Amino acid sequence: MEASPQIESFKDLKVWQHAMLLAERCYVATRGFPREELFGLTSQIRRAASSIAANVAEGHGRENTGSFIQFLRIAQGSLKELETHLILSQRIGILTTSDAPDLDQKCQDLRKMLRSLIRSLQDR
Secondary structure (H helix, E strand, C coil): CCCCCCCCCHHHCHHHHHHHHHHHHHHHHHCCCCHHHCCCHHHHHHHHHHHHHHHHHHHHHCCCHHHHHHHHHHHHHHHHHHHHHHHHHHHCCCCCCCHHHHHHHHHHHHHHHHHHHHHHHHCC
16 A cells, blocks of 8 residues: 655645645636726635635644644635635626636535545544
């Protein structure tokens, strides 16, 4: 059986890597939003998306399992906020139909990863 890779930094966490990819995709997707949404949905989506990875990193940096779990839960909240903004953007017709399914799938995948990591940390 192959040994798991050593986690030396939050950057080694797959959940952080996926959160960063989602944030990048959100930044790209919102480039096409109307200018009047710059301080509205564009800003909200970007802030929520970047907050997910930031909370994973901050929680990992606390070097305390309880704190890490709490920050992962905050990341889950940011993900739900992001999903809500993306749904609204789609409903009002500013999120393209080509971006929406990809972002939705990335959100679903990240939701599962966060839930799984929290459960594994709780079981320790």
